[in-house]
Amino acid sequence: MTASSQLPTGTALPAPPAPGRRRLITEESVTALFFILPSLLGFILFYAMPALRGVWISMTDWDLLTDASFIGLQNYSRLFQDAEFWNALKVTLYYVVLNIPLQTILAVVIAVLMSRLTKSMLVRGLIILPWLLPPVVVGLLWLWLLDPNIGIVNVALKSLGLPMIAFLGLPQYAMPTIAMINIWQYVGYTALLIFAGLQSIPGSVYEAASIDGASENQMFWRITIPLLRPVLVFVLVTSVIGSFQIFDTIAITTKGGPINATKVMNWYIYEQAFTRYNMGYSTTISIILFAILVFISLAQMRLMRAGESDM
Amino acid sequence: MTTQVQGVKRSGSNIPWGKTLAWIGLALLLIITLFPFWWMVRTALTGPQSLFRDTGSLLPVDPTLIHFRRVLGLVDTETAVAMGGSGQSINFGRALMNSIIVTAVVVFFQVLSCAMAAYAFARLRFPGRELIFGLYIAALMVPAIVTTIPNFILVRQFKLLNTYAGIVAPTLLMTPFAVFFLRQFFLGVNREVEEAARIDGASIWTSFIRVVVPITMPALTTLAIVTMINTWNNYLWPLIVGSDERVRVLTVALGIFRTQTPQGAPDWTGLMAGTTLAIIPTFIIFMLLGRKILDSIQFTGFK
Numbered sequence: 001m002t003a004s005s006q007l008p009t010g011t012a013l014p015a016p017p018a019p020g021r022r023r024l025i026t027e028e029s030v031t032a033l034f035f036i037l038p039s040l041l042g043f044i045l046f047y048a049m050p051a052l053r054g055v056w057i058s059m060t061d062w063d064l065l066t067d068a069s070f071i072g073l074q075n076y077s078r079l080f081q082d083a084e085f086w087n088a089l090k091v092t093l094y095y096v097v098l099n100i101p102l103q104t105i106l107a108v109v110i111a112v113l114m115s116r117l118t119k120s121m122l123v124r125g126l127i128i129l130p131w132l133l134p135p136v137v138v139g140l141l142w143l144w145l146l147d148p149n150i151g152i153v154n155v156a157l158k159s160l161g162l163p164m165i166a167f168l169g170l171p172q173y174a175m176p177t178i179a180m181i182n183i184w185q186y187v188g189y190t191a192l193l194i195f196a197g198l199q200s201i202p203g204s205v206y207e208a209a210s211i212d213g214a215s216e217n218q219m220f221w222r223i224t225i226p227l228l229r230p231v232l233v234f235v236l237v238t239s240v241i242g243s244f245q246i247f248d249t250i251a252i253t254t255k256g257g258p259i260n261a262t263k264v265m266n267w268y269i270y271e272q273a274f275t276r277y278n279m280g281y282s283t284t285i286s287i288i289l290f291a292i293l294v295f296i297s298l299a300q301m302r303l304m305r306a307g308e309s310d311m
Numbered sequence: 312m313t314t315q316v317q318g319v320k321r322s323g324s325n326i327p328w329g330k331t332l333a334w335i336g337l338a339l340l341l342i343i344t345l346f347p348f349w350w351m352v353r354t355a356l357t358g359p360q361s362l363f364r365d366t367g368s369l370l371p372v373d374p375t376l377i378h379f380r381r382v383l384g385l386v387d388t389e390t391a392v393a394m395g396g397s398g399q400s401i402n403f404g405r406a407l408m409n410s411i412i413v414t415a416v417v418v419f420f421q422v423l424s425c426a427m428a429a430y431a432f433a434r435l436r437f438p439g440r441e442l443i444f445g446l447y448i449a450a451l452m453v454p455a456i457v458t459t460i461p462n463f464i465l466v467r468q469f470k471l472l473n474t475y476a477g478i479v480a481p482t483l484l485m486t487p488f489a490v491f492f493l494r495q496f497f498l499g500v501n502r503e504v505e506e507a508a509r510i511d512g513a514s515i516w517t518s519f520i521r522v523v524v525p526i527t528m529p530a531l532t533t534l535a536i537v538t539m540i541n542t543w544n545n546y547l548w549p550l551i552v553g554s555d556e557r558v559r560v561l562t563v564a565l566g567i568f569r570t571q572t573p574q575g576a577p578d579w580t581g582l583m584a585g586t587t588l589a590i591i592p593t594f595i596i597f598m599l600l601g602r603k604i605l606d607s608i609q610f611t612g613f614k
Contacts, residue, residue, distance in 0.1 A: 028435055028436060028437065028515075029435075029436075029437040029438065031431075031435065031514075031516070032431045032435040032436070032440075033437065034516075035427040035428060035430060035431035035435065035515075035519075036427070036428045036431045036432070036443065038420075038423075038424035038427065038428070038484045038485070039424050039425055039427070039428035039447075039484055039490060040428070040443065042424065042481075043446070043447060043484075045465070045480075046458065046462055046481040046482075046484075047450045047453070047458060047485075048446065048450070049461070049465075050457075050461030050462050050465065051457065051458060051461070053461040053464075054457055054458065054460065054461045057460070057461060057464070064464075109336075110337075110340060113333050113337050113340075114337070116330075117330075117333055117334060117337060118337075121601070121602060121605065123337070123341070124605055125597070125601045125604075126341055126344060127340065127341070127344055128604070128605070128608070129344065129345075129348070129597065130344060132540055132593050132596075132597060132604070133590055134543065134544035134545075134546065134561075134562050134565075134589065134590075134593075136544075136546050136562040136565050137562075137586045137589055137590055140565060140569060141347050141350075141351055141583075141586060142347070143569070143577075144351075144354065144577075144579055144582065144583065145347055145350060147579075150362070150366045152350055152366070155366045155367045156367070159367065184343070184344075189608065192605070192608050193608060196608065244454075245454055245455065245456065247456075247547055248546045248547070248562075251546065251547075251550075251566065252565075252566060266456055269456055269460075270547070273460050273463075274551055279460060279464070282460060283457075283460050283461070286454070286456045286457045286459075286460065287457060289454060289456065289457070290453060290454055290457050293452075293454055294452065
């Protein structure tokens with residue numbers, strides 16, 4: 001079972017025709033309706049309608065208290081003058097840049113280490129443990145480990161004669177620290193996805209290369225990385241999408257501070273909606289976030305030629 | 312594939328060094344991964360006076376279970392304050408119960424409803440099938456925050472704020488991922504057994520419940536684990552619709568607990584006792600179903 005063959009393909013396969021059952025089609029349709037009805041109800045109420053309604057809300061000045069009035073595209077033009085929005089976009093991009101490359105490189109290293117050293121289920125199980133935890137718990141845990149006065153990390157720094165650091169309290173350290181916390185939580189999971197991809201590369205490819213005198217270094221760059229590409233595309237696209245939507249860790253640790261240094265898009269949307277009650281404007285930002293994600297995902301897939309495999 | 316590993320091994324020139332270094336790297340990784348867990352438990356067990364005195368001790372100093380008892384509301388207010396807590400009752404037992412209720416309800420109904428839908432999409436022919444499925448897939452790409460605000464407004468209109476119903480509503484009947492995941496699985500299942508059941512006169516529903524569900528139990532279990540973890544860990548949605556103490560789930564309770572600084576600083580021993588309690592269920596699932604979780608990572612890219 002390879003990782004790539006199980007990835008969503010998005011194509012709908014038609015069911016084979018059932019000959020001799022023509023007369024039952026209506027009965028089958030009725031049954032089918034009964035089967036999809038619960039999910040369809042959930043879909044219409046909590047996905048389709050909210051999406052359409054979101055577009056409508058984004059064109060109003062609704063504040064939850066008074067009636068909404070239609071203001072056209074004013075919220076969208078407001079974005080361009082809103083320094084806080086641009087800051088949120090910048091901070092989010094900064095987070096993605098701190099998070100994704102380091103996490104992906106570490107994950108590839110860990111996956112290669114594991115595939116060389118051990119197939120132990122225990123090791124694999126232990127390294128995904130952080131990923132199973134609520135991000136809220138992970139945030140609290142690191143908040144304590146990194147406490148400026150009595151957190152163990154600073155206690156250790158002090159005992160080594162190094163200065164103590166308010167990791168989450170200083171604007172220049174806060175975002176790198178958040179990125180580090182999330183790498184801690186997700187690198188094991190990412191490594192395991194890549195590990196699964198490594199398992200699908202046939203050993204014969206390496207043997208042939210080795211007979212031809214290829215060095216380990218060459219084999220890694222010329223065989224492993226190209227053959228891993230479908231898995232890497234999947235990992236990068238999904239983890240970039242996830243990174244853009246970071247919320248929980250920030251909500252628990254810094255709440256957008258210090259001095260807006262960690263006020264990412266999702267936190268800004270949350271703040272606009274639930275502390276300033278600007279429902280219209282917050283919805284507008286969320287729609288822009290969606291547009292950005294669609295654009296970035298398409299660009300990534302295009303750049304990395306997602307559909308093709310080098311096998 | 313063992314051949315790959317052997318092939319690589321043979322080609323290296325400085326194996327012993329490289330290999331030792333690799334093992335050290337892996338050991339370091341495991342220490343970095345596991346140490347925070349130990350520190351959490353160590354802090355939760357540390358005696359109230361010792362937290363500030365022995366900041367570097369690797370073992371809990373004056374070990375005690377008092378912090379677990381006070382976050383569960385089992386000690387009186389004065390004792391709790393003396394132990395570094397706030398005077399307010401922190402009813403973690405209640406939050407734990409709320410999390411269990413919400414998670415159990417969502418897992419049961421979501422898996423059932425999505426299995427039915429996935430079965431219809433994979434097996435039954437009906438008008439509009441491709442269209443509806445296409446819409447579900449499109450919804451897969453919409454980030455959660457986009458629907459969160461309109462959903463909040465909807466739940467508020469139905470007067471369901473601060474109710475279990477409001478917390479479970481958006482994921483109770485479907486997530487696009489769940490339908491998609493199960494449909495892919497159903498497409499790969501052999502039709503013969505269920506067709507035999509149909510020929511024997513079973514209705515579609517009977518053959519679904521008696522034949523399809525048992526055969527596809529592995530996929531249903533995988534989805535149940537995914538849904539369980541996601542629901543248990545969810546924060547934003549329950550925060551905005553269910554922060555009232557009666558329905559507050561664990562993640563929300565922890566978030567509120569964190570903002571209380573009873574004696575000038577966060578109540579670390581209490582917080583760590585709370586987080587330890589919050590992840591015990593995750594650990595139990597992990598112990599029981601760890602292998603299944605590892606297998607499922609190979610074909611679900613969830614979260």
